[in-house]
Structure formats: C-alpha cells, structure tokens
Amino acid sequence: VAFGDMPNDIPMFQWAAHGVAMAGAHPELKAVADEVTLSNEDDGVAVVLERLFTP
Structure with a gap:
C-alpha cells in the first residue's frame, strides 16, 4: 500500500500493489490511484x- 498526493508519487503507485491518493491530491495522481481517501x-x-487490516 502506498499513499501520496503529488505527481512525483506516480512511480511509487506503479510499483505498489495498491495506490491511495489523498483527497487533496493532484489530479494526475488521482487519475492513476486505485482509490482516493479522505x-x-x-x-x-x-x-x-x-x-x-481490521478483521
């Protein structure tokens, strides 16, 4: 799992199994994220x- 907010996080999202952009993230990152959180x-x-991680 990787969390990010800016376009420089795109390579990390491509590497991670699951990329989560923050609500205020840059639109470019939101476009490649698996989900957007608060x-x-x-x-x-x-x-x-x-x-x-909570059962």
Whole structure:
C-alpha cells in the first residue's frame, strides 16, 4: 500500500500493489490511484489502514 498526493508519487503507485491518493491530491495522481481517501485532516490514511487490516 502506498499513499501520496503529488505527481512525483506516480512511480511509487506503479510499483505498489495498491495506490491511495489523498483527497487533496493532484489530479494526475488521482487519475492513476486505485482509490482516493479522505484528507490528512480527516485521518484519510488511518481510515484506509483500518479498513484493510481490521478483521
């Protein structure tokens, strides 16, 4: 799982099995992301991690 917000994160998303863009991410990154989560202020990373790793 990789999280990002800017176009420089695109290679990381291409490498990762699952790329998650933040709500305020650049449109270029959102276009290649597997999903878009909430903003940092709304705990977007935690929301995804809880969903993926909580049984």
